[in-house]
Amino acid sequence: MNSHKLLVSTLVLGLGLLAGGCSAEKPVKPVSFQKDVQPLLKAACAECHTAPNTEGYQKSGLAVTTYEELMKGTKLGPVIVPGQSLNSSLNRLAEGRPGVDPSIQMPHGKVKLPEAQLALLRQWVDQGAKNN
Numbered sequence: 208m209n210s211h212k213l214l215v216s217t218l219v220l221g222l223g224l225l226a227g228g229c230s231a232e233k234p235v236k237p238v239s240f241q242k243d244v245q246p247l248l249k250a251a252c253a254e255c256h257t258a259p260n261t262e263g264y265q266k267s268g269l270a271v272t273t274y275e276e277l278m279k280g281t282k283l284g285p286v287i288v289p290g291q292s293l294n295s296s297l298n299r300l301a302e303g304r305p306g307v308d309p310s311i312q313m314p315h316g317k318v319k320l321p322e323a324q325l326a327l328l329r330q331w332v333d334q335g336a337k338n339n
């Protein structure tokens with residue numbers, strides 16, 4: 208009788224913790240490179256970052272029209288560190304984080320991307336920057 212009561216209260220406590228845990232966690236949906244990221248980069252960046260004749264490509268070596276080019280980065284190396292948007296210069300420049308010279312904020316000479324798109328880029332990088 209007592210042990211039954213104990214079992215019930217343990218169950219109730221367990222369920223409560225489970226429910227609390229779930230509601231506290233923010234649902235993050237997987238971001239797709241092909242469906243989400245690539246169209247965004249095409250619209251916002253490709254006019255200047257397409258090989259071989261655009262200004263951004265010629266100055267930096269960065270082309271964004273394929274996954275392979277994007278991951279290769281600039282002449283100096285990668286602009287994306289998979290899993291680490293905090294350390295990825297693509298995210299730093301697009302967000303115009305403190306320390307980023309306004310002259311190289313991207314898109315170059317234009318208004319910043321809307322926060323929803325910046326968040327999408329961040330999540331994609333943090334989820335491993337996959338070609339998904």
Ligand code: HEC
Nearest residue numbers: 251252255262263266267269281286296297301313314315
């Ligand atoms: C209007 C043209 C233009 C657009 C649009 C543009 N860029 Fe650029 N981008 C440039 C130019 C020009 C440079 C070279 C800047 C320099 O070195 O002075 C550059 C350089 C870069 C670099 C390398 C910076 C460095 O020197 O380390 C990155 C990363 C970059 N762009 C990302 C982006 C992303 C991401 C977008 C879209 C959100 C974008 N760019 C949109 C023109 C553009």
